Amino acid sequence: MPYTPPPELASLSLAQLAAEVEARRIPPVDQWTPAETGDSEMRIAADGRWFHQGGEIKRPAMVRAFSSLLVRDADGQHWLKTPFQRLSIEVEDAAFLATDMEVRHDGDGRPVLAFRLNSDDLVICGPANPLRVAGSAEIPAFYIAVRHGTEARLNRSTYAQLIDYALTVSDADALAVTSMGAHFPLVPHA
Structure with a gap:
């Protein structure tokens, strides 16, 4: 199924903004306690581009999917978290x-x-x-x-x-x- 981005921010009322925020389904990563830890071999550059093994991830839907699995711990380390794995991800500035x-x-x-x-x-x-x-x-x-x-x-x-x-x-x-x-x-x- 093709990815359809949400409407332009300027066109949304406050109620529509709230509805768009509510509609975004984020996995319950805070409830997962994966047993395995590793390295994702991924990096988020300071300009917001995502890379895997040195190559840029150019599909917006992939970036959106991965971004829904991001967490940052108390030490400032970012992780991609699934129910089974927690993989470190390098973040140059902000996710x-x-x-x-x-x-x-x-x-x-x-x-x-x-x-x-x-x-x-x-x-x-x-x-x-x-x-x-x-x-x-x-x-x-x-x-x-x-x-x-x-x-x-x-x-x-x-x-x-x-x-x-x-x-x-x-x-x-x-x-x-x-x-x-x-x-x-x-x-x-x-």
């Missing part, structure tokens, strides 16, 4: 890239930030999926929690969308955004 952002408002008028990832997953920013800022004031890096300890780094255009939005809702000296009632400062700690 995902956030490639688009939209702002919607809930029934009470509160902002809700939604992000599309390079895996076509949709993530709604909030207490369960917080934004994190790293790097320095000169070279900041922004990440959003995805699932099972994994994160997505905002690519340059998505970072620009976030900052443009933040400048409309906060003071440049205290740059911050709010989503689903959670407050996220956007200035890296010194």
